[in-house]
Amino acid sequence: RGLGLQDSLDFGAGAYYYADIPEFDKYTQGTHYAAKLPFWVYVVLFLAWGALMYKVWKWLDK
Secondary structure, three states: OOOOOEOOEOOHHHHHHHOOOOOHHHHOOOOOOOOOOOHHHHHHHHHHHHHHHHHHHHHHOO
């Protein structure tokens, strides 16, 4: 369909992110990166960051 940046690497709508990285899938299979903390810790940190940014935005928007 010609949606990729390179004809030989057509990944569809997300092509502009990954088409220029040869063998990108080898970095996303979990063999190169292992989380040091449990998954729930990352979820809590993400939610806490979101709450903090919401409060900062409300403070700035006074």
